[in-house]
Amino acid sequence: MKDSPNILVIAIDSLRADHLGCYGYQRPTSPAMDGLARQGARAQQFVCAGLPTHPSFTTLYTGQHPITHGIVAHGPRNVLGRDAPSLPQILMDEGYTTCALDNLATGRIWFRRGFEFYIDPSMRHTVYIDVACEELNARAIPWLKSHGDERFFMMVHYWDPHWPFKPPERYQHLFYxxxxxxxxxxxxxxxxxxxxxxxxxxxxxxxxxxxxxxxxYISALYDREIRHVDDGVGELLAALDDCGLAENTLVLLFGDHGESLVEHGIFFDHHGLYETTLRVPFMARWPNRIPAGSTLSPMMQHHDVAPTLLEAVGALVPPEMDGRSVLPLLTGQARDGGRKQAISCECTWQAKWSLRTDEHKLILARAPDLYGNPERELYDLKADPDEHRNLVTEAGGLAAELEAALEGWIAERLAAQGRADDPLRAHGTSLNLA
Structure with a gap:
């Protein structure tokens, strides 16, 4: 353990991959994140397993897919089992000082599990998502300076790109x-x-x-918020360097889910299992271990993060975790090892499953769509990356094949847990307009 790295995880709410420069976006929204990607590895296909925020962060901490840990939506009916694995708790047991700069535990206590220090700057706000990156950094940077001589795991959860988009006045000249x-x-x-x-x-x-x-104009506000949080990321990374900690710190940065702006008739929110909401950025920097400037094409998901970090520090990965370590991919020791398929779900405003391969995506609804989109959708991600052309009728054979694979996976995972009911049907959407 004495040679194990510090760990800094930067999670950015509602951050879609295709609005960052390192993912090909033309606007200069992300110079700091682009720099981090150049210094380490960047995943081309990092796919959210469960949206929105509560399912995604629970997946992150437990190393389990939502079908396993059971948190498939926001809402008061959700309770994480006490026997679920906890990445922060394991790291604490391994001797790490654990700290979260976050506010999710105000609503769901399990997000506090395993953190010796839990710092919530949003308590000063009426609306918890209004906390800005400056407020988080004002607490995170002093903590780094005072605990830099300890082996630490720090989680920083930035909210800035989450609607309603309200960038500071100094960004008002950008992008519009x-x-x-x-x-x-x-x-x-x-x-x-x-x-x-x-x-x-x-x-x-x-x-x-x-x-x-x-x-x-709203899209420009979103991009301004990305630039805003990017400046916060740059400040935090600079502080890590100023404290002399950068060389022995493994930094991960990713989005918990993306954001739909106008696509598929979904305006300015994170509904729908389309690429705008499922494909998020992921980058990792670990000097002298992760080759600089590498780009990884295999698919990865949030439940792969916990096993990856545990392998990096030499800790055992609990068998209850569904995820798989992608550390060999990050360090260049392996070229393959990603997922052949990525399965995702949502059950807050609408109840849907999706199965994504490198080439295709099937979306299957369990309830009527709030936006009137079809019950079954099939897209060719190579020929139609923006998912405009639904091929479910034209390529009916492929749609049936993927649907059978998805339903088989769901049934198999439920049977392994001694359950029968699809959690999306059992839970029901937690938000509605009735």
Missing amino acids: DGNPTDPDNHSLDAWWKHPLGAVARDTWMRTRDGLITDAA
Whole structure:
């Protein structure tokens, strides 16, 4: 253990991969994160297993898929079993000083499990998602300075790109030069007709000049928030270097889930199992262990993080974890080892499963879609990466094959736990407009 690295995990809420420069985005939203990717490894296909935030973070900490740990949605009916593995607890037992800069434990106590220090700056806010990266760093950086002589595991959860997008004034000149309240712009008309849009229209979708009408302006606000949190990431990484800790710290950065801006008729939120919400950035830096500038193509998911970190520190991976270590991929010791398929679910606003391969994705609904999207969807991710053309009828044989594989996987996983009911059907959506 004496040679094991410090660990800094940076999780950024609602961060989709394709809005970062290192993933090909043209706007300069992410210079610090781009720099981190150049200094280490970047995964091309890191796929969220369960959205939104509670399922994703529970997957991260337990190393288990949502079908195993059972947290498939937000809502009061969710309770994590006491016997579920806990990455922070294992690291604490291995001698690490564990610290979280986060606020999820205010709603679900299991997010506090295993953390010796739990720092929640959002207690000063009426709305917990309003906490900004500056407030987190104001607590994280002094903690690093005072605990840098200890072997530590630090988790920092930034919320800035989460709606409602409210970047600080100093970013207001970026990425947009139009008129956000132009009465002749009708790009949001479809949103106003949706029940969720009607709520947004009377709350955060306004400026001092009136109702926002331009969808491009909201997308620019999202990009400004990415640039905002990127500056926070840069400040935190600079502090790590200033403390002389960078050389012996394994840094992981990823999104918990992505964000739909207008795609598939889903405006400014994280619903739907499309690439906009499932494909998130993942990058890792560990000087002298992870080759700089490497790009990894195999699929990975959030439940692979805990086994990866445990292998990195030489700890045993509990057999109850579903994930698999991708450390050999990160260090260049293996070229393969990723997932042949990535299975994801959501059950907050809508109940859906998806099965994703390198080439295709099947989406299967368990209940009517809040946005009116089809019950079954099939996309060719190579030919149609934006998922515009549903092939479920045209390629019916492939759709049936993938659906059988998905249903078989669900049944197998449930049988292994002595359960029969699909958790999406058993739980039901936790948010609705009824």
